[in-house]
Amino acid sequence: MNWETVIGFEVHCELMTASKVWCGCSTAFGQAPNTQVCPICLGMPGVLPVLNRRAMELSMRAALALNCAITRDAQFERKNYYYPDLPKNYQISQLRKNLGVDGWFELPTDDGAKRIGIHNVHLEEDAGKNIHPDDPGADYSLVDLNRAGTPLLEIVTEPDLRSAAEAETLMKAMKNLLEYTEVSDCNMHEGRLRFELNISVRPEGSQTLGTKVEVKNLNSIRVALKCIEVEQHRQIAELEAGGRVVQETRLWDETTGRTRSMRTKEVAHDYRYFPDPDLVQMEIDDAWIDRVRAENPELPEARRNRFITNFGLSEYDAGVLTAQKAMADYYECAVAAHQNPKAVGNWIMTEALRWLGEDADREFEDYPIPAQGLAELVKLIDDGTISGKIAKEVYKGMMAGEGAPGEIVKARGLVQITDASTIDPIVTEVIANNPDAVAKIKAGKERAVGALVGQVMKATRGKANPKLVNELILEKIKD
Amino acid sequence: MDNECSSLTIAQIARKLNQGEASSRDLTERYLDRIGAVDAKVRAFLRVTPESALAQADTADSARREGREGPLLGVPLGLKDILCTQGELTTCGSKMLGDYRPPYDATAVAKLRAAGAVFLGKLNMDEFAMGSSCEHSAYHPTANPWDLGRIPGGSSGGSAAAVAVGECPAALGTDTGGSIRQPAAHCGVVGLKPTYGRVSRYGLVAFASSLDQIGPMTRTIEDAAILLGVLAGHDPLDSTSAPVETPDFTASLGREIKGLRVGLPKETFVEGLDPEVEQAVRRAVEALAGLGAEIIEISLPHTEYAVAVYYICCTAEASSNLARYDGAQYGYRATGTDNIIDMYTRTRSEGFGEEVKRRIMLGTYVLSAGFYDAYYNKALKARTLIKRDFERAFDRVDLIATPTSPTVAFKQGEKLDDPLKMYLSDIFTIPANLAGLPGLSLPCGFNGEGLPIGLQLMAPAFEEARLLQAAHAYEQSQGWWKERPEIAETGGTR
C-alpha cells in the first residue's frame, strides 16, 4: 500500500520587542539567570499584567501577513496548568477569540503556489527555563525565569502539508515571512523560533485523516525534517504490522534520532481556559488595522523589484538575494559601503551561500564575515590593490578570523605589484627563457601570451598586476 | 487622653496635628499603647510594627515642621494583611505566605505612604479574604468588640474590629463580596467599597480579580471621603483601573439631600432577614425621607441568583489566582518531597486552610472540561442580568438602600460547619461586586443585645460622592457613630 503523510505545524516565535508582554523587563537573550525578572513576570502575589502595545501590533501584523481575519473583540484567556517554568501556574494566551483566524499562506512548490490554511494566530507569553544541573546524579532542578513573559506568537496551520519537502519549504518560508515583517528575528539557536508538528499517515487516496501524533522539542529545521522521516515510517510500520497509532505527544530525542512517548506522572490535561479578568477586552477597529498595515516593512517581492531597478540585478539574482531577509539586509549594507552591486552580489551568492550549504543548521545571521568586510574586499579588487586570485586567499583569511581584508593584505604582503620597474626584470627573464612562446606571439598567436603571464605571476607569487604584465610582455616582444 | 485618642477621627487628628496640639509621634505612641492594652482581647492585628510606625511618625513630624500639609500626614492607620508592603510580611492570613515579604508596595499603600500616613501594622483577615467571619485566618480569630464571643465579620474583620475599638482611627479593607461592608456593619463602623476600577488593585493579593476592590474602613463618613480621595485614581499598573477624574469627595458632604430618590428593593424584605435588622433599616429609610429624600420601591428581580453567580465567579477566578502558591518561588514549601508534583500537592495541601481548599476545588470544578458552559459561562450571563437590574433601577432612583447583612454578628463557630449558610449571608453585599458598583455600610442602630446594625447604600458607578453625601446627611442626623463598645471605653486605661 502507498501511504500519504499529513503534516500540520504549530509555530511559536518570540516577538521583536524591547520589553516583555506584561511587564517592562528586557527580552534580551543570554543574560545571567533571573536578572531580567520583576514581581510581575515572577507571578508574585498581587501583581497585574498590562499589555505591551508593540507585542499586540506585531501580532496583528503577522496575522495580516498570513491573510487572517482579525477578531475585533479578541480576548486573552488563562490556560491553567502547573509547571515550574510558569510562575503563575497559568499561561495568559488566547483560545475562544484568537487575534487572527482563517488565514492562509502561499507555499511555493514546483507545481506552483499551494495554499496552506492558517487556523489561527494568537499572542501569548513564553515560559521560563527549567535547567537540569550538570551533575547527572543531581536530584533537583533549577528554574531561570528570564524568558518568562516574553511575548510569544503562535501560528497554527491546518494539516495541509503532504511531505517532508513541503514541510521544509513551509518552515523556511514562514521564517522568512516573520523576519521580513520584522515580527521576530527568528533566531533558532536562541529558541526565538520553534516548530512543533502534528503528523499522521493514511492510505493514499483516503479522505479521512489518520490518528495524529504531536511532536515537540524540534530545535532546528533539519531536526524537524529528520523527525518527519522517522515518525512517518514509525507510524506506517505500526499500521502495516496490524497495529494502530496512539494519539499522543511525543518528544524528539536527538541522541537516539527517534521520537519517544512523553512519560509523565501528569495524567489529567484540562487547561480550564477562561477570560483573564486582569486584562480588558480588545476592540480593534479599521483605523487600527490600517495603521498596522501601513507600518508593515517592505516584503520580499517589493524588495526584489527594488533590487532589480536600483542595482541592475537580474531577476534571478534579485530573487536569490532576497530569499532570506538577513541576506538581503547584508547585501544592502555591503552595497552601501562599496557601490558595486553586481560584484558584491556575486560574492554573496557564491561564497556565502557555499558556507551556508555546508551545514544544514547554519543560519545566515551567523555568517562570519561582516558586510563591511566583504565590501572592502570587493573594493580592494576594484581599485587594483589585489587581484581576483589574491582576493580568494584574503577571503580565506577573513573566514579564519584574521581580520579585515586590508589588514590581511598588509600582514601577508599581498599588495599587487603595479610598479613596472619591479616587474620589468622578471618579464625580461621570462621572455629570454621562452623563445618558442615568443615566436608564436610574433607569428600572431597572441593567445600564447597567457603562458608567459602565468610564469610572471608565479614568479611574483600572484602579486603582479596581470594586466600590467600582459602589456609589458607584448611591449617587449614587439620592440 | 488615651480614651480620647481612641475615639478620634482622621479629621480630628489632622486638626490636632495642624494646630500643634499633638505630634504624630505622640499619637502613634498612644495608638501603640492602645493596641497593647486591648488587642490581647480583640486580636485584630496579625502584626504590629512599632519601629517603622514611629520612624514614619518622626518623618511626618519633621515634614510638617518644614511646612508640608495634608489630610493624612502623620495619621496612624492599619492595613489589612492582603495589601503588599515592601519588605514587610504580607501573609493574607495564610500559612502559605507566613514568611513572605513582597519586594514592592501595593499602589494603595504607596499612595498612603506618599501622603505621609503612619502604618501601625497589619490586620487579621479570613485566609486570602475567603470568609465572612475572620474565623478562617490561619493565625487566630478576631473578636467582635461589641461582644467578644461573636465574630467581627469578614474577611476584613481585623480592620473593622481595630477601628471599632480605637486601635487605629481608620484602616484599609478589601471587598470581593462584602468583605468591607459586612464587618463594618457587624462592628458598627463605616465601610466603603468603591466602584470597581476606582482604586488600583495592583499589590492587592488577588482573590477574585473581577470583584476585588480596596476601600476605607473608618468611624465617620467624612473620614471615608478623605481616605478615598487619597486612594482613588488611575494606575497604569492595573489594566482594570478606570481612567476617570478623582473628585474631592468631601466637597458634597453637608449638602442637603432634598429630592434625592432612594430606591428600596422589594426583594430585600424576605425570609431570613432578622426582624430587628429590618426594623432598623426601615427606620433609617424613614430618617432619609425625613431629610427630604424620596423613597421609591424598586425591584432587582435577579437578586436571588446573586449568591449562586458569585460563588461560581469568585471560586473560578480564585482557583486560578491561587495556583501560584506552589512552594517553588516564594512562600511555604512542604519538606521531604522527591519530585515536583509531590512538592506542589503537599505544599498546597499543608499550606492552605479548609475554606480556601473548598473554594479552589469548587472553582476548578466549574471551569473543568464539560462544565464551563453549564456553570461558569451560565454564571457570567446571569451576572449580566444582575447588572441590568441595577441599570434599570438607577434610571428611576439615585441610590439604593438595603441592610448590609441579614443578621447581626453571629457567635463564633456558629456557621463554620455549614459553608452554604455562611455564603447566603452575603446576599445584600454581593450584587454591588457583581455589578461593579460602589456600596457603603454605615451604622444605623443596635439590636436588643446591643449589637450594631448596618445600613447599606449603593450608587451608580463612580457616584461615590453622591453616596457619601447621603450617608453623611444620615449619619449627622442620627449620631450612631458616636456609640462605642464598652471595651473601647474601658480597655484603654494604662
Add this chain to the structure above:
Amino acid sequence: MNQFTREQVRHVALLSRLEFTDEQADAFADQLGRILEYVDKLNELDTEDVEPTSHALALTNVMREDKNRPSLSNAETLANAPQAEAGCFRVPPIIQEQ
C-alpha cells in the same frame, strides 16, 4: 442529591494539586454537592440571548508602551525563595524518567 462522588473529588483535587484523606474527600463531596445543588438554581434563568459579563467595568484596549523598566536584582528575586542555587530557584526534580 449529592452530585459529587469521592472519585470526582479526587479528580478535581488532582487538577488543583491538592490531596485529601478519604474522610476529607467524603466531607468535600458532601459540601460541594450541596453548593452545586444550590447553584443549579441558575438553570431557572433563560440566558439564551444574554452576553456573558466577565469584567465589572467595560474598558477596552488598555496597553502600555514597549519600554523597559528596571528588573529586580537576582538577590531580591531570590529573597523569598525556599531554595536557591546558582542564581536560580531550586525545586525537586521535574522530570521523573520511567
